[in-house]
Amino acid sequence: xxxxxxxxxxxxxxxxxxxxxxxxxxxxxxxxxxxxxxxxxxxxxxxxxxxxxxxxxxxxxxxxxxxxxxxxxxxxxxxxxxxxxxxxxxxxxxxxxxxxxxxxxxxxxxxxxxxxxxxxxxxxxxxxxxxxxxxxxxxxxxxxxxxxxxxxxxxxxxxxxxxxxxxxxxxxxxxxxxxxxxxxxxxxxxxxxxxxxxxxxxxxxxxxxxxxxxxxxxxxxxxxxxxxxxxxxxxxxxxxxxxxxxxxxxxxxxxxxxxxxxxxxxxxxxxxxxxxxxxxxxxxxxxxxxxxxxxxxxxxxxxxxxx
Amino acid sequence: xxxxxxxxxxxxxxxxxxxxxxxxxxxxxxxxxxxxxxxxxxxxxxxxxxxxxxxxxxxxxxxxxxxxxxxxxxxxxxxxxxxxxxxxxxxxxxxxxxxxxxxxxxxxxxxxxxxxxxxxxxxxxxxxxxxxxxxxxxxxxxxxxxxxxxxxxxxxxxxxxxxxxxxxxxxxxxxxxxxxxxxxxxxxxxxxxxxxxxxxxxxxxxxxxxxxxxxxxxxxxxxxxxxxxxxxxxxxxxxxxxxxxxxxxxxxxxxxxxxxxxxxxxxxxxxxxxxxxxxxxxxxxxxxxxxxxxxxxxxxxxxxxxxxxxxx
Numbered sequence: 001x002x003x004x005x006x007x008x009x010x011x012x013x014x015x016x017x018x019x020x021x022x023x024x025x026x027x028x029x030x031x032x033x034x035x036x037x038x039x040x041x042x043x044x045x046x047x048x049x050x051x052x053x054x055x056x057x058x059x060x061x062x063x064x065x066x067x068x069x070x071x072x073x074x075x076x077x078x079x080x081x082x083x084x085x086x087x088x089x090x091x092x093x094x095x096x097x098x099x100x101x102x103x104x105x106x107x108x109x110x111x112x113x114x115x116x117x118x119x120x121x122x123x124x125x126x127x128x129x130x131x132x133x134x135x136x137x138x139x140x141x142x143x144x145x146x147x148x149x150x151x152x153x154x155x156x157x158x159x160x161x162x163x164x165x166x167x168x169x170x171x172x173x174x175x176x177x178x179x180x181x182x183x184x185x186x187x188x189x190x191x192x193x194x195x196x197x198x199x200x201x202x203x204x205x206x207x208x209x210x211x212x213x214x215x216x217x218x219x220x221x222x223x224x225x226x227x228x229x230x231x232x233x234x235x236x237x238x239x240x241x242x243x244x245x246x247x248x249x250x251x252x253x254x255x256x257x258x259x260x261x262x263x264x265x266x267x268x269x270x271x272x273x274x275x276x277x278x279x280x281x282x283x284x285x286x287x288x289x290x291x292x293x294x295x296x297x298x299x300x301x302x303x304x305x306x307x
Numbered sequence: 308x309x310x311x312x313x314x315x316x317x318x319x320x321x322x323x324x325x326x327x328x329x330x331x332x333x334x335x336x337x338x339x340x341x342x343x344x345x346x347x348x349x350x351x352x353x354x355x356x357x358x359x360x361x362x363x364x365x366x367x368x369x370x371x372x373x374x375x376x377x378x379x380x381x382x383x384x385x386x387x388x389x390x391x392x393x394x395x396x397x398x399x400x401x402x403x404x405x406x407x408x409x410x411x412x413x414x415x416x417x418x419x420x421x422x423x424x425x426x427x428x429x430x431x432x433x434x435x436x437x438x439x440x441x442x443x444x445x446x447x448x449x450x451x452x453x454x455x456x457x458x459x460x461x462x463x464x465x466x467x468x469x470x471x472x473x474x475x476x477x478x479x480x481x482x483x484x485x486x487x488x489x490x491x492x493x494x495x496x497x498x499x500x501x502x503x504x505x506x507x508x509x510x511x512x513x514x515x516x517x518x519x520x521x522x523x524x525x526x527x528x529x530x531x532x533x534x535x536x537x538x539x540x541x542x543x544x545x546x547x548x549x550x551x552x553x554x555x556x557x558x559x560x561x562x563x564x565x566x567x568x569x570x571x572x573x574x575x576x577x578x579x580x581x582x583x584x585x586x587x588x589x590x591x592x593x594x595x596x597x598x599x600x601x602x603x604x605x606x607x608x609x610x611x612x613x614x615x616x617x618x619x
């Protein structure tokens with residue numbers, strides 16, 4: 001186990017972390033402001049990945065593909081909000097969970113009908129292929145580095161929008177007391193649609209960036225969505241900062257666990273025991289982490305509600 | 308106490324379920340025996356979820372965990388040569404209860420959205436645990452070569468005998484849950500659902516009641532899992548996939564939360580709808596999804612709501 005290998009896995013963890021953050025940011029805002037559980041957020045991630053591939057193939061340009069994926073997901077997200085989710089804001093969480101569960105079935109099957117069930121692979125332009133030298137003699141894939149950079153940039157942008165702009169002020173106010181915000185004459189309906197579209201576009205961005213790294217197939221959204229839930233539970237509902245910290249923790253713990261738990265256990269256990277226990281424990285690690293955080297702080301690390 | 312309408316309903320249900328296998332075999336449609344058996348097993352699971360969801364207000368999005376635990380308990384014991392149902396089933400129930408106690412102890416400390424996400428996450432954890440168990444088939448699952456044996460008392464290899472056993476367990480589970488809900492314990496559970504603060508004010512701490520209900524529900528669902536493993540003769544991580552949890556929730560809601568008949572009606576309705584749609588198209592979920600959305604938005608009281616008189 002060399003230092004460069006640890007460093008590489010650490011960066012891979014950060015890369016997964018920023019991806020989780022892009023998803024968690026939208027989801028936690030929708031949860032915090034509209035008090036709405038949207039399971040179909042993972043579907044938007046999937047839609048982003050597929051639309052980007054389709055747009056790239058159609059236009060022949062990667063940049064247009066990215067743009068198409070983002071705009072498409074924004075539209076699909078807003079459509080989803082206006083058609084189905086808007087009527088659910090006043091319902092209890094149970095109804096929201098069930099209705100968005102129905103939406104997931106629809107989106108997964110519709111995707112399978114259009115693009116088939118087999119995994120798709122998205123191609124990258126030449127300037128995103130290969131690796132870059134980060135330290136003397138130490139290379140890292142350009143694309144993963146770019147994902148980290150984009151994720152961090154979006155994080156900074158979000159921080160700016162939420163803490164320094166009027167829209168952000170409304171968002172924060174909405175998260176702490178939405179009745180009061182609407183009483184002050186803010187068009188809360190419009191704010192909801194804008195925030196939802198915003199969150200959808202972020203999910204789409206995560207999806208289209210995930211394309212070249214993970215497999216693109218129906219159901220891809222739910223696999224990551226459940227990890228996003230873990231992020232939100234750890235970070236605290238409605239808190240962008242919590243989502244960021246939670247995402248980085250979950251991303252690195254998960255990646256490092258999968259990479260190093262088996263060799264680490266082999267130091268203490270027999271080889272076959274480590275072969276069995278390593279992957280099992282690695283896949284459970286983030287959930288155990290969540291259990292520990294909850295046992296200590298039931299409202300998460302940075303809850304927007306009762307900090 | 309029991310309305311005439313409800314009495315008539317249960318009479319019809321009992322007679323229909325009792326006579327169904329004979330009728331199906333007479334009409335050369337043995338497939339329906341299988342289908343109804345599956346519906347009844349899932350109805351047991353849904354009924355156990357109804358205890359905590361419908362009466363306790365605990366929105367657990369991970370109830371399939373216990374279906375899987377029950378199934379794996381049977382599968383793993385059979386894998387190691389222990390095919391005796393007298394051992395397998397109590398282990399299935401005990402394992403489910405134990406895990407439910409651990410998950411419940413942490414989850415019930417939280418509420419609302421947190422509870423939904425945590426129960427989902429813990430079930431997902433168990434799902435991945437099952438996937439990583441290469442010894443027991445991992446992703447592909449585990450075949451159950453011999454069904455649970457009951458010393459010659461009931462032969463689960465015989466489709467009809469198994470059917471009637473499932474029917475018996477179903478009625479017993481529904482009755483048990485009905486009794487629990489209408490006991491003093493159930494009263495506190497329901498009180499805590501309708502008003503947590505007042506329940507505390509009159510001197511009951513909801514936590515132990517909720518936890519106990521959570522454990523009972525897990526145990527009953529574990530039993531359903533043991534039945535389900537014998538039904539499919541195959542145990543895979545899909546037993547506890549989040550889709551399975553969602554299906555169970557839908558059965559409860561579709562049938563009507565907080566009613567004895569609800570989960571039964573919901574399980575049958577959902578499985579019937581699925582079968583009909585599967586007959587139409589391979590892409591049946593593209594229809595089922597929006598159907599579920601519409602049913603949540605417009606059909607609030609569920610099928611059991613049709614049983615009560617609207618003005619009563």
